[in-house]
Amino acid sequence: xxxxxxRSYRGHVFTLLKDDVQGEFQKEARSGRIALCQTELRRVxxxxxxxxxxxxxxxxxxxxxxxxxxxxxxxxxxxxxxxxKRGSWGGLAxxxxxxxxxxxxxxxxxxxxxxxxxxxxxxxxxxxxxxIPYPTPTKFIQTDHYQCQLWIGxxxxxxxxxxxxxxxxxxxxxxxxxxxxxxxxxxxxxxxR
Numbered sequence: 050x051x052x053x054x055x056r057s058y059r060g061h062v063f064t065l066l067k068d069d070v071q072g073e074f075q076k077e078a079r080s081g082r083i084a085l086c087q088t089e090l091r092r093v094x095x096x097x098x099x100x101x102x103x104x105x106x107x108x109x110x111x112x113x114x115x116x117x118x119x120x121x122x123x124x125x126x127x128x129x130x131x132x133x134k135r136g137s138w139g140g141l142a143x144x145x146x147x148x149x150x151x152x153x154x155x156x157x158x159x160x161x162x163x164x165x166x167x168x169x170x171x172x173x174x175x176x177x178x179x180x181i182p183y184p185t186p187t188k189f190i191q192t193d194h195y196q197c198q199l200w201i202g203x204x205x206x207x208x209x210x211x212x213x214x215x216x217x218x219x220x221x222x223x224x225x226x227x228x229x230x231x232x233x234x235x236x237x238x239x240x241x242r
Contacts, residue, residue: 055178057146062182063078066078078093129148134187151163
């Protein structure tokens, strides 16, 4: 179910960007199979379109931030019956699927299990999307006064640190050369610098 909701969300984002997605990626984008991250967006969007995206943080122009945290952002995107306005995008398919998942779980499980599952989905969403449109109570994608679409980007310290650890391991394994000497056994030798 998580994958279905995630693909529905991504599919809606790419539906809004349909004219800006390169032809060979249209079908894949509409089905929500393309991740929302800088690397993938640069790959699938036409070059001019990528230049029209502004990546912002939660606080804009010294004003009180609309989006206080990633938790607030994901709650704003998916939660229902919380009294917050969502304008025309409040009834989109990804929100309906999320609500349906919650309702079906509640039919068969305790409220605490439902809350844990919803929290797990939100963590899954944050871990798998690094760049998303900046939503407001009236618009799904906010624009600035230059008509650039505003997107919120983030990265994960743990994932970044894991990449650094993997790079260190790769450098170490490059120093260890596996050599085969004619009929001798294979052995490791520390590489000379």
